[in-house]
Amino acid sequence: MTATTNDTHHDGPHDEEHHEHHIPTGIKRWLYTTNHKDIGTLYLWFAFIMFLTGGAMAMVIRAELFQPGLQIVEPNFFNQMTTVHGLIMVFGAVMPAFTGLANWLIPMMIGAPDMALPRMNNWSFWILPFAFAILLSSLFMEGGGPAFGWTFYAPLSTTYSNDGTALFVFAVHIMGASSIMGAINVIVTIWNMRAPGMTWMKMPLFVWTWLITAFLLIAVMPVLAGAVTMVLTDKFFGTSFFDAAGGGDPVMFQHIFWFFGHPEVYIMILPAFGIISQIIPTFARKRLFGYASMVYATASIALLSFIVWAHHMFTTGMPVAAELFFMFATMLISVPTGVKVFNWVATMWRGSMTFEVPMLFALAFIVLFTIGGLSGLMLAITPVDFQYHDTYFVVAHFHYVLVTGAIFSIMAAVYYWLPKWTGKMFDIGLAKWHFWCSLISVNVLFFPMHFVGLAGMPRRIPDYALQFADFNKWISIGGFAFGLSQLIFLALLIKACKKKGEPVSDQVWEGAEGLEWEIPSPAPYHTFETPPEVK
Template identity: 75%
Template sequence: MAPKLPPQQPLQTPAEQGNDGAATAGHVNEGYHHGPSGLMRWLLTTNHKEIGTLYLIFSLSMFFIGGIFALVVRAELFQPGLQLVQPEFFNQMTTMHGLIMVFGAVMPGFVGLANWMIPLQVGAPDMALPRLNNFSFWLLPVAFTLLLSTLLMPGGGPNFGWTFYAPLSTTYAPPSTTFFILSLHIAGISSILGAINIIATILNMRAPGMRMMDMPLFVWTWLITAFLLIAVMPVLAGVITMMLMDINFGTSFFNAAGGGDPVMFQHIFWFFGHPEVYIMILPAFGIVSAIIPTFARKRLFGYASMVYATSSIAILSFLVWAHHMFAVGLPLVAELFFMYTTMLIAVPTGVKVFNWIATLFQGSISFETPMLFALAFVVLFTIGGFSGLMLAIAPADFQYHDTYFVVAHFHYVLVPGAVFAIMAAVYYWLPKWTGHYPNERLGRWHFWTSVIGVNLTFFPMHFSGLAGMPRRIPDYALQFADFNMASSIGALLFGTSQLLFVLMIIKCVRGGEKAPAKAWEGAEDLEWTVPSPAPLHTFDTPPQFHHREG
């Protein structure tokens, strides 16, 4: 598609339009005044940077709430026996931990980064639909307040796991489930609106001269992620609507007694759920593909193959869903089909890892905190990939399925995967956001405590899973005790070390070494051409993009 820019800026608010004439040459204009101030400013803001900040703060808060739930789980599992919580509450904690981390921490974290960085990386003055952007953010606090409030309702909150398999989540669910469904609907609408905005921005608002194949990979991966969101969030909405109808209106979509089928729930859920997994990892690929070249001071190896690999992963994600269901009694042909397609995903994923390593090869590498997180991502995500490959082998999956081996696998791809990538992005772009470099010493402490904590938490889970420990149990047999104790200690270390992250952010916002426009020596994308901190309005006059030759 040819690059296009809107002929004028019809979507700006009236307050901003008054200043259009004042735009001077260059892409920076510091002369804006604001509309409302104080709380109303944040409630009503349509500025992509402010909304990005709101998303990131929201995501961080949810990360802590979800983290506290995880620590409750790990504290109960520290020793065999029931010490702190009863099984009912334990199940609510595992469920809420999953839901909050997936829908409240990781997804909004990536959307926040997209809001901040996509307009800056494509040379656009703002997102294509600024007011919609405001709306999609403010849906999230509503959704998650509602979700968290279910914990206080009679019968407790959702206790059926983040995958909410029917009929445990319908016929046998607590009365609060209707509110859980409503909150998931709202969060889903927020994601969908965010995705529409991102697609509209990327397709229509790139700087003159920037072709699709010139876009930074973070923009590319987000574009593909946004398409995945558009394709699967409605399916999630559909499946929870069916649940709602089964619970409240006497239908029998998933109730065998009425002619329905509980297994159909799992098929529809995972048709959403597997692309959802990639929604949580593709933007991370984009972030790492920005950071590694910067600190290796060498252009990303295989840009085009990165784009193709990301697209193939996205397409394959629609063909693998039943690998989550190898034990539900699929016929042999289905087991074989889903085993083969799942194994295929290893190919484009491998290409990505090889490209990152080829970028490092013969570079000029330095190890600032963003790079440390990005490198840890490559190593630990690859370990998660290996366990993923093992899980793809259907016969072996009969032994792995629903054990701690699976828990280890998806935490390796999500914590040192998605979460480390978000942290790497925060360290990488903080100079652009605040005008100050993050404190390198704090950053290193945060990094090393996190890496040790993450591995101490999740590596032993491989062993407890292989040795036979099922997931989602509040108490366990004695042979799993040592692994669990190690995991719990690791979780406490990882959890507390995130306070360093918050401390680092606060210090960085307040002051620190001043960062120039191009904060990192090897950084190349458009965001590094605007001053640090980036003024509220950038690229009012689109920059001319010159793509790199050779």
């Protein structure tokens, strides 16, 4: 894509005297900010803190599973750990991190001065810490936090849960409201605020994938809100949505939950596809292969995601016709996903590749996400799923797509755009340590889970049969190593925020193309107040 700003110097140093903004200082600057870059930073730091929090819970889980028998925690607390780990990683780490990236990048990529709805943007971030404070505080209350799994299946979350469920429900409501506001903001920004000449099919893929993700969010987050509301009224107000005795049906809970849950999976991976589609062309020094097919593939994945939900429930006793339908529909998704993987490979084919840190993460993403995709294809086969259902094979599958998929893409994105944000190159030595330690440990952590899963080790248990002991020891060692590796990332980020390092050029990376690489580094507080002309 070729694009130029008509007067780049406008966003230069004399920007400040031009506008005379009174930026509040200290905590107020962050509380009152409506600037998309500030809010992006807030989202990213919040996501990282949640990533470490949820990670600490994973360490508790792996410490307990280090050897068979019960050593460290009670089973009930173990269940709280698996539940809250899942909730925090999905709603507190991955989703806010993508929203943070959207805030930082979408206005700069489409040549807009800010997000369309800056005040709502401030709201959608600042209600998040309250949601997670409520969720986390329930862990310290009588009876403990939610222990029914992040999927909160009825009747576990209704008949058999403690009163803290009300806090869980309220926290999920707030998280949902935050996501919906963020999504509306993204859609309105992309729809109305593109620079002249930025036609639909010239938009960077990160913008495209986020637009489609935002539509998924406003379509399914309200359904999740409905599901938690039904759990709330079933538990506290005598309704029987999911209670067979009152004419309800617990299996219906699973249908409603997964009607949200499956599109949710793509909410967590489509922006990742966008990020990888930005990074690979830069370091292969070639245009992205098959831009249009990437857009159509993203849209068809999003549409298909609405008709595959019941593949999470093959063992609930559905009629054979339904099992076959959901099996084939699920397998169909691998076609557009395959288109994407082949396009990335074709982009690199005969490119002048270099292996800077963002590219390393992007390459790891392609290989490891594809492993997760293939195990997903195995799980899609109905009769096979009867064996794999609720085993560690499933745990291996979704951690490959979420950790080495979504989270690796977020790390790739942070390394790719961090120099643009701070104006300084990050500590490349630390970054390479972070990459290699993460890459090795993440595979020690998740790969053996395939084997114990195939051998029949069930998920969500604090104790296991003796024959799984060796593999679990390896998995735990991998887990601790992966957890520690993230502290390298923390050190690097603190260093980067202190603005240490070599100054970088506006373009930062030799092959980088797009509007965000044409503004100065670090990106000024206000950019594109006069829209650039995109040719």
